Amino acid sequence: MKEKTKVSDIDRNMYDFRYDEKDAYKVQEGLTPAIVEQISKEKKDPEWMREFRLHCLDIYNQIPIPDWGPSIDGLDMDNIVTYVRPNTKMQGDWKDVPQDIKDTFERLGIPQAERKSLAGVGAQYDSELVYHNVKDEVAQQGVVYSDIESALHGEYADLIRSHFMKLVPPTDHKFAALHGAVWSGGSFVYVPEGVHLTIPLQSYFRLNAKGAGQFEHTLIIVEDNAYLHFIEGCSAPKYNVANLHAGCVELYVGKNSTLRYSTIENWSKNMYNLNTKRAIVAEGGKIEWVSGSFGSHTSYLYPMSVLQGRGARCEFTGITFAGKGQELDTGAKVVHNAPDTSSYINTKSISKDGGVSVFRSAVVVKPQAKRSKSAVSCQSLMVDNISRSDTIPAMDIRTNDADVGHEARIGKISDEAVFYLMSRGISEEDARAMIVSGFADNVSKELPLEYAVEMNNLINLEMKGAIG
Amino acid sequence: MAENLLQVENLNVNVDDKEILHGIDLEIGRQETHVLMGPNGAGKSTLGNTLMGNPRYTVTNGRILFNGQDITKESVDKRAKAGIFLSFQAPIEVPGISLGDFLRSAMEQRTGKRMRVMEFRKAVQENMELLNMDMSYLERDLNVGFSGGEKKKAEVLQLLMLRPELAILDETDSGLDVDAVRTVSKGIEQYQKTVKGSLLIITHSTKILEALNVDLVHVMVQGELVAIGDDSMIEEINEQGFAKYEA
Numbered sequence: 001m002k003e004k005t006k007v008s009d010i011d012r013n014m015y016d017f018r019y020d021e022k023d024a025y026k027v028q029e030g031l032t033p034a035i036v037e038q039i040s041k042e043k044k045d046p047e048w049m050r051e052f053r054l055h056c057l058d059i060y061n062q063i064p065i066p067d068w069g070p071s072i073d074g075l076d077m078d079n080i081v082t083y084v085r086p087n088t089k090m091q092g093d094w095k096d097v098p099q100d101i102k103d104t105f106e107r108l109g110i111p112q113a114e115r116k117s118l119a120g121v122g123a124q125y126d127s128e129l130v131y132h133n134v135k136d137e138v139a140q141q142g143v144v145y146s147d148i149e150s151a152l153h154g155e156y157a158d159l160i161r162s163h164f165m166k167l168v169p170p171t172d173h174k175f176a177a178l179h180g181a182v183w184s185g186g187s188f189v190y191v192p193e194g195v196h197l198t199i200p201l202q203s204y205f206r207l208n209a210k211g212a213g214q215f216e217h218t219l220i221i222v223e224d225n226a227y228l229h230f231i232e233g234c235s236a237p238k239y240n241v242a243n244l245h246a247g248c249v250e251l252y253v254g255k256n257s258t259l260r261y262s263t264i265e266n267w268s269k270n271m272y273n274l275n276t277k278r279a280i281v282a283e284g285g286k287i288e289w290v291s292g293s294f295g296s297h298t299s300y301l302y303p304m305s306v307l308q309g310r311g312a313r314c315e316f317t318g319i320t321f322a323g324k325g326q327e328l329d330t331g332a333k334v335v336h337n338a339p340d341t342s343s344y345i346n347t348k349s350i351s352k353d354g355g356v357s358v359f360r361s362a363v364v365v366k367p368q369a370k371r372s373k374s375a376v377s378c379q380s381l382m383v384d385n386i387s388r389s390d391t392i393p394a395m396d397i398r399t400n401d402a403d404v405g406h407e408a409r410i411g412k413i414s415d416e417a418v419f420y421l422m423s424r425g426i427s428e429e430d431a432r433a434m435i436v437s438g439f440a441d442n443v444s445k446e447l448p449l450e451y452a453v454e455m456n457n458l459i460n461l462e463m464k465g466a467i468g
Numbered sequence: 469m470a471e472n473l474l475q476v477e478n479l480n481v482n483v484d485d486k487e488i489l490h491g492i493d494l495e496i497g498r499q500e501t502h503v504l505m506g507p508n509g510a511g512k513s514t515l516g517n518t519l520m521g522n523p524r525y526t527v528t529n530g531r532i533l534f535n536g537q538d539i540t541k542e543s544v545d546k547r548a549k550a551g552i553f554l555s556f557q558a559p560i561e562v563p564g565i566s567l568g569d570f571l572r573s574a575m576e577q578r579t580g581k582r583m584r585v586m587e588f589r590k591a592v593q594e595n596m597e598l599l600n601m602d603m604s605y606l607e608r609d610l611n612v613g614f615s616g617g618e619k620k621k622a623e624v625l626q627l628l629m630l631r632p633e634l635a636i637l638d639e640t641d642s643g644l645d646v647d648a649v650r651t652v653s654k655g656i657e658q659y660q661k662t663v664k665g666s667l668l669i670i671t672h673s674t675k676i677l678e679a680l681n682v683d684l685v686h687v688m689v690q691g692e693l694v695a696i697g698d699d700s701m702i703e704e705i706n707e708q709g710f711a712k713y714e715a
Contacts, residue, residue: 414560415523415524416560417560417562419520419522419523419524419544420556420559420560420562421562421570422543422544422545422548423520423521423544423545423547423548423553423554423556424548424553424570424574424577424626424630425545425548425549425574425577425578425630426545426548426573426574426577427545427577428543428544428545430573431545434562434565434570434573435562435565437564437565438562438563438564438565438609439563439564440564441563441564441565442564
């Protein structure tokens with residue numbers, strides 16, 4: 001047995017490497033119309049997009065900073081670099097990606113995952129996608145998986161224009177407006193009617209540059225009677241200055257289609273993660289969110305589902321792990337906008353070493369959403385006495401035949417359970433780790449396998465404070 | 469080795485600053501089966517928990533020797549690895565950990581060796597059959613949703629798999645129907661026969677003892693051991709209760 005040393009932070013060796021910034025182009029820190037124009041020019045936007053960006057900047061300047069969540073005082077927009085273009089063009093062949101960027105993703109296991117079990121992969125480094133590939137058989141079915149920039153100029157240009165930031169309008173909140181002004185990178189996915197993709201697509205977002213922001217946009221359109229599983233992973237090395245992630249995800253789920261959207265977010269602990277995700281689901285369709293939040297300094301993250309058609313469904317499964325210095329404000333929102341819709345929200349949160357984890361949910365049932373069902377269950381586990389856990393559920397029910405339930409439980413690791421496991425020869429820290437990973441078990445089962453393994457390793461590292 | 473397996477010397481034990489056990493002396497030899505009886509609240513479970521090292525219980529005086537080693541200050545897991553086992557009166561439910569995974573990692577701790585899944589399943593099968601447990605229990609979360617009888621069977625299964633030198637059984641028979649008591653008792657017999665360890669059986673009923681060979685009976689009243697005798701005491705207590713000892 002190795003001697004273990006108590007440390008306050010986990011071993012992030014897997015993520016904490018970084019390479020020198022060899023960016024080809026980088027805008028100045030801060031946010032002005034000139035900078036936005038510059039980004040737009042750099043990205044060869046169509047004219048409508050250039051105008052849209054400037055319009056978003058106006059909105060950004062008018063909307064106040066949210067005053068209801070964790071503090072974001074540490075975030076100074078004058079010091080955030082909004083656009084960093086890596087020193088490469090987007091490649092369709094892995095061997096053409098520059099060595100340092102390739103090394104980054106190799107270390108994160110991205111190309112291996114592609115070879116094994118993915119239908120397509122996109123890899124974003126700082127502000128731009130550096131690699132993109134879709135398997136031939138998938139492309140032949142008419143599935144489009146590309147970066148948004150190419151899509152803006154290709155045959156899907158009109159489709160992008162009619163969907164881009166229509167589900168999440170820039171007026172939604174300050175950081176949605178910011179996103180609209182400076183967005184860059186991300187993915188466009190189009191799944192034609194009747195196509196069932198049996199293996200997932202994956203995007204991986206990596207922010208390497210210091211003091212930068214990442215503002216990728218993900219737009220997914222799944223036509224009727226189709227199926228897609230999309231996985232996104234995020235990470236960044238740690239710097240001692242604030243980084244910002246204000247991405248935006250818009251998901252359109254067609255009639256009787258299912259979209260499963262899995263996220264593992266493991267940003268470094270200097271990251272402000274102010275992310276917006278929203279899905280709109282047509283008749284008989286289903287959105288399945290699986291969300292693991294482990295990293296970042298501060299997170300505001302509440303994926304929202306609009307159940308627009310009769311019988312539309314939403315399933316949200318989430319886990320949040322807040323360690324030292326972290327304030328993770330996560331949850332989910334559902335709007336029942338049609339009859340016979342149903343939503344099921346199941347979340348677990350763990351807080352440790354003074355970490356703060358807040359669960360917020362909002363369930364809105366409109367008058368026309370007759371016979372709708374909603375069940376919200378959130379469980380929190382505080383590993384010690386200095387950590388915090390809050391639950392803030394909101395419900396707005398406008399019909400009297402909805403079936404709505406909420407269950408919240410906040411607990412601690414019971415001494416009796418630790419004693420029980422130890423009485424079978426298991427050490428105290430192993431016993432605690434077993435209890436915590438057991439608590440997270442029904443969520444980790446939902447994650448893609450390699451992420452479930454990663455999550456378990458992460459819990460073990462967090463619980464044991466082991467070095468190396 | 470001449471010394472007793474377990475030697476408890478003049479043990480005083482507090483719970484929440486209140487003294488529960490007052491100067492307990494107890495010796496258990498190798499391969500001996502002892503029974504600890506007494507009315508409710510006498511401190512029997514406190515003794516069992518203290519021997520296992522439950523941090524809720526504070527030893528204020530005296531010491532515990534196991535195989536000649538002073539383990540009074542030893543942590544719970546080290547005692548378990550040394551060969552002490554406590555079957556819980558109310559086994560704890562632990563969601564998200566399957567009985568099988570738990571049992572396998574406990575066995576790995578006990579033996580210090582990695583164990584393959586197939587090897588484990590083979591080893592566990594015989595004992596599960598003996599206890600009338602379906603193999604599917606291995607996939608279920610540890611004790612979660614188990615009935616009283618199923619929990620106790622799972623405890624005895626752990627006993628048989630971990631093969632401790634000293635097994636303390638805390639009310640393993642309480643709340644069980646006749647059939648379940650018979651099954652559990654069969655498991656304990658199996659432990660006597662195959663593991664040849666020592667037993668300290670805490671009980672306030674006598675059903676479970678019918679099929680077992682008992683060497684010594686101790687009676688505890690109000691935190692003190694007040695009487696010791698052979699297995700004829702069981703019959704006597706069965707008929708007359710503890711009135712005679714509660715002076």
